[in-house]
Amino acid sequence: VEAQAKLIASEHRWRALIEHDHDGITLTNEQGEVIYQSEGVVKITGYTLEERKGQKTLDLIHPHDLPAAREILFKARQSPNEVFRYTYRVRHKDGHYVWLEGVVSSQLENPDVKALINNYRDVTERKRAEEEIQGLNAELERRVEERTRQLAAVNKELEGFTYSVSHDLRAPLRIIDGFSQMLVEDYATKLDVEGKNNLEIIMKNTKKMGQLIDDLLNFSRLGRAEMHIAAVNMNVLVEEVLQDLRLGGTKLPEIQIEKLPGAWGDSNLLKQVWVNLISNAIKYSSKNPKAIVEIGSRIENEKPVYFVRDNGVGFDVRYKQKLFGVFQRLHKQEDFPGTGVGLALTQRIVNRHEGLIWADSWPELGAMFSFQLGLAKPVNG
Known part of the structure; x- marks a missing residue:
């Protein structure tokens, strides 16, 4: 008798817990008909046990969710005691649908x-929030795509304009240079010293203007040039650049080269990156009688970072963001000649390889330019 009383008390205790739980518990027989449901089900669906007893649970499921619900119930019957999760919609008594998230397990045997046994809860508000977030994300993606298209169109128009202007500037520049040459050749004896000096200044600046236009054209063409992606041996590129510099008459300082890992990209464009970075390192360390240029790499985030380091004049790190702007220079023209386009061109090439380029410097101790490519996993060089 005492054991039976304890059993009854335990049953009352568990029933009280179930009846006061906000989650819903439904028991169905082998035919899928409701034989019991907790009070939580009334709060979730609006139906009492009297209204649902003998009715099939599948009758209330949203038509779109029925195939998945049938599959879950089939699996549950086939695998007794195993727990299967589900999420689907059921029709509330007042006609609207609520989202349920729960588990089902077969205890038929x-x-x-x-x-x-079905144990579930109402997740309608969470689903609404998720759908709202998905909608906002979709709208954000649409706006980003639209802005990207607009930006691409503006950039294309700007590149076309830059190319056109640069190309059109060549004609008057050639005329100025041509007439200057004629004055030198045909009227040299009639010009005094000041006249010859002025003519020399005109020709010198005409040449400089021509170089600026060439650099601007190269910068513009790069945005439209087709890339030919393949495995690239960085060691070969660096050796080719150094050989070209030697043949071009550049006096090379001490060059320290580490073995470089390979990359994936456009070989011609990446060669131009090395040309610009190595040439700059040589130029800005040229006033150091013991100039050293280091070329190497390191691994960051499982990808190679290539670098060129020198012990030249360096630069003020407060202005390093200007380094990669077109026609931006941090040193005087008379100290270190150049057009200020090389690093802008280099950054554009690296960007087209989905990479990053950055600079570090220690004034009077030198500078280091590093870049990392992102098109694909690097290959051995």
Whole structure:
């Protein structure tokens, strides 16, 4: 008698817990008909046990969710005691649908239960929030795509304009240079010293203007040039650049080269990156009688970072963002000649390889330019 009383008390305790739980618990027989439901189900669906007893649970499921619900129930019957998760919509008594998230397990073979046990909760508000976030994300993606298209169109128009202007400037520049040459050749004896000096200044600046236009054209063409992606041996590129510099008459300082890992990209464009970085390192360390240029790499985030380091004049790090702007220079023209386009061109090439380029410097101790490519996993050089 005492054992029976304890059993009854335990049953009352568990029933009280179930009836006061906000989650819903439904027991169905082998035919899928409701034989029991907790009070939580009334709060979730609006239906009482009297209204649902003997009715099939699938009757209330949203038509779009029925195939998945049938599959879950089939699996549950085939695998007793195993737990299967589900998320689907059921029709509330007042006609609207609510989202349920729950688990089902078959205890049909358990003589004390003989039922499929469903335990679920209402996740309608969470689903609405998720759908709202998805909608906002979709709208954001649409706006980003639209802005990207607009930016691409503006950039294309700007590149075309730059190319056109640069190309059109060549004609008057050639005329100025041509007439200057004629004055030198045909009227040299009639010009005094000041006249010859002025003519020399005109020709010198005409040449400089021509170089600026060439650099601007190269910068413009780069945005439209087709890339030919392949495995690139960086060691070969660096050796080619150094050989070209020697043949071009550049006096090379001490060059320290580490073995470089390979890359994936456009070989011609990446060669131009090395040309610009190595040439700059040589130029800005040229006033150091013991100039050294180091070329190497390191691994960051499982990808190679290539670098060129020198022990030249360096630069003020407060202005390093200007380094990669077109026609931006941090040193005087008379100290270190150049057009200020090389690093802008280099950054554009690296960007087209989905990479990054940055600079570090220690005034009077030198500078280091590093770049990392992102098109694909590097290959051995």
